[in-house]
Amino acid sequence: MNGLRLKDSFTAFNDSSPGIGAIANLKGKIVYQDTFGLASCEHRIPLQLNSVFNLASVSKPFTGMAILQLMERGELCAKDKLNRFVPELRHYAGEVTISELAHHSAGFTDYNDLLWQKARQNALHSDNAEILSLLTQQKQLRFTPGSAFEYSNSNYVLLALIIERVTGLSLRDYLKQYIFGVTGMENTTVFNEEQPVISNRAYGYERYGESWKCNYADTFATGAANVFSTLEDMKKWDDALYGNLLLGEEAQRAIFTPGLDSSGKPLTEFWGGYSYG
Structure with missing residues (x-):
């Protein structure tokens, strides 16, 4: 440069x-x-x-990749209904599809909003079980599934639950075996109670006047966030997105194909069209 x-x-x-x-x-x-x-x-x-960053929502592409791998192996498909995997939500969201979750067109309230309503905010011990419990208490979606794009972290927590229920592995173990291990991302992991301390961690900060405040708060929620990685490992991930190390050619095209609404139109032009994280 x-x-x-x-x-x-x-x-x-x-x-x-x-x-x-x-x-x-x-x-x-x-x-x-x-x-x-x-x-x-x-x-x-x-x-x-080799500093390890909290990737926040850049964790979602790993969840999306896992879903595509399961599709390629025939263990699920894009049109599968949520009710098949997460029957706890059948009373109002059973007809939501995996594709709608992946493309943020499902209509679920973002779990952060539900935690804020409980005055929990980003409390350390909020996990996928608590988030599922909060979603189960809801009575309706925000809109008809497939009709609109609305970014919601809840969608990717539900995808993580689907991955876990289909494979019998925690999302942490699935990603380690089928993505991080395959690509050589040796310094990448999913933060949870098994590894509450991350070596070489780079912390996030917010500016308050002339000082910086450490934004340490973490949750144990996975799927939407909580992948920790390094610049060097993310280079390996970037390489893998353009090869056949993780997906075959046909399945790989879905990564770069924007989601469509129920009428066949692109869900959003924002970000060039959102797809599998």
Whole structure:
């Protein structure tokens, strides 16, 4: 990049602020990489290429990939009804399909909103079981499934539950065996009670006036969030998206195909069209 460094472009950060890092991957080759700033401001730990980030909603593509793998193996299909896998929601959402969950057209209230209603916010011990319990208490969807796009983290928690019930594996174990292990993503994991401490972790911060506040709060909810990974591992993931390491050619096309509404029109032009995370 002609000698340009991240610190030249991101002037809001410095060597004593929360850090930032980037790898530019061109056709499988790293053409640029750089980090600066701190992984932990409290302990003055510099950010490095092997620092482990909370991917937040960038965790969703891994859930989407797992669903596509199960489809390719014939263990489920896009038109399967939620009721087949999660009968607890049959009283109002049994007709929702896997495709509608994956493309955010199912109509479920976001579980964060339900937690806020309980004054829990992002409480540490909110997990998929609690989220399913909250969704079970609801009486109706926000709109007719397939009629609209509305981003909801609940959709991907439900996809995680489907993966677990179909395979008999936790999402953490499934991703480790069929995605992280296959791609060589050795420093990538799903945060849960089995591994509450993440080595080399880079923490997130929010700006409050002239100071930074560590945004430490975690949940044990999976599917929608809670994958932790490094820049180097994400380069391996990017490579895998354009090869046949994880999916065959036909199934792989679904990753890059925007979802359609019930009339056959693209659900959203936002982000270029959303598909499987």
